[in-house]
Amino acid sequence: MLTFILRRLLIAVPTLLLISLAIFLLVDLAPGSPASQIPLTVPPEVKAKILAAMGADQPVLVRYVLWLKQFFWVEPAYWIDSRFGTNLADGAQRIISYQTRAPVFITIGERIPQTMTVVGAGYLIGILIAVPIGIYSAYRQYSWFDQAGTFFAMMGFSVPTFFTGVLLIVIFATKLHWFPSVYDTTLLVTDWSSFVAQIRQMVLPVTVLALFNAATISRYMRSSMLDNLGQDYVRTARAKGMGEGTVVLKHVLRNSLIPVVTVIALGIPSIFGGAIITEQVFKVNGLGAALITAINANDIPMVQTLTFIFAALIVLFNLVADVLYGVLDPRIRYA
């Protein structure tokens, strides 16, 4: 198992390097380079100085290696410094955003809690809805509940999240005035009334994300349960005289959850991508919104760093899913 993890980590390193190089080169092709942003009235020698100060006058490979160093060495060093009061970074150059002229990671650090609260809650609630629906749909296959569940799942992954979001806003925000349509990121939870306000503004975006995620996960849960319900050990358990509840909820459910857990792990990075849209609809000031503003402002370092973080999350959770599969299912042996 340990050798398997190590080997996968070793494969992940060149994968991540290739992805980061691809992203870096792609974004670097941008016609909106920092040089074009400087007004024409600025004299050429000043312009050259500005570019040198931004590090934009170096050849692309030098900048790539510098960015790698900043991402993997300088930024973690600053993080350790801020945690333990050490002085590892020693004033080294960080990745600077063109928009804010501040380190990219400060913006990212501010945005992560917003994304995590909304997207995380949406994913969790989605799982909590999906698992019972999947279990009951499989247990009563082809019943009206199962048919309704199938239709619900079909709707869930056919209706795009931006439309569900708009629909919910029209019904619950503009017509009924139950919930606000805009997520207020500056709201601080200090007392009971602000806590209620926070819950109220989370309801709509979380519902959108939860419905979308529940649709996919409930399908996986259902087919996994169906696979297991037909197995011999289920018949044996029933023949022993076990109650239906024990058979289904203990024996079958535990075996069926194995593939579902890996699907859930694999879905975690992709919800960051899907959350870009939901964040845009409800004006949540999270990572996705940061990416969109950075793209519109030609903020190359921010775009590169954020895209690479999304890619790293995918690689990481692929690894997590593989490892989880091996841990949960003793039949799987990694040689």
Added chain:
Amino acid sequence: MPEATLNKPMKIEKPRSQWRDVWIQFRKHKGAMVGMAVLTLLVLFVVIGPMVWHPPQMTTTQMLLSKNKPPSWTFPLGTDHLGRDFLTRLMMGGRVSIAVGFVAMMISLFVGTTIGTLAGFFPRLDGPLMRLTDLFLALPLLPLLLVLMMLFRDTLARAFGVEMGTFLLIVMAIGVTSWMQSARVVRGEVLALKEREFVLAARSIGTPPRRMILRHVLPNVISPVMVAATLNIADAIITESVLSFLGLGFPPDFPTWGRLLFDGLPYLQQFPERALWPGALISLTVLSVNYIGDGLRDALDPRIRGR
């Protein structure tokens, strides 16, 4: 057995072709049939609709006066904030959205099938091509699509004109970021087909690889490719509307369903139907395509067929 019955001419059922069987099974899937009907109606609506329905020609002054009109006999769905007939905009927008879906599906299938066949047929190419597929699967697709749109929109718009350039960019971008699933499926099928006797027979009479692929392998991977195709159309339509929705798709005067929804957002308080119509049409199209894909999967699976 008495002789008389043996000599009687027996009725033999006509041999049935595979596609006839598939069609019979497909017809049994209610959802797929409804999806087929709805999709046909939608395609007729966007293709024939603008030929049949002509909004009244208006001068600029008249258009300014007829801004934000509610539904009436002259404007069945009302007019938008610039006085344009909303029904016409929905039809024209649907043309673009559905066209993007089909063309992007074609590109993605072409790339996916080529890579999958090459990887499955030539063992030497298998490793590198599959690593490439893995690499593409690890890319964050939506952020990457947004970056692609930002980078190349102006360049292509200059080369092919704003509309054509954006169209080409969107279908190419969606195509090159969505071929991985079909490549994997095709590779698996080709690997299994290669072990079959008819391939061995073809090889033994000296068929060159090119003809082997075109004559013997590709016709046999059609069924998984068809299922992948329907799912790709649905994905492409959603991706296009997401890009338009985020403001990185087609230019504002060029309607697509996603763009119309995006344009309707500022008026959500007064005229919610302007965002709801295009959204509902996108959802309906994708839902019917997904149901057709579901039905096709059942119909093309010989284990389910004939039950």
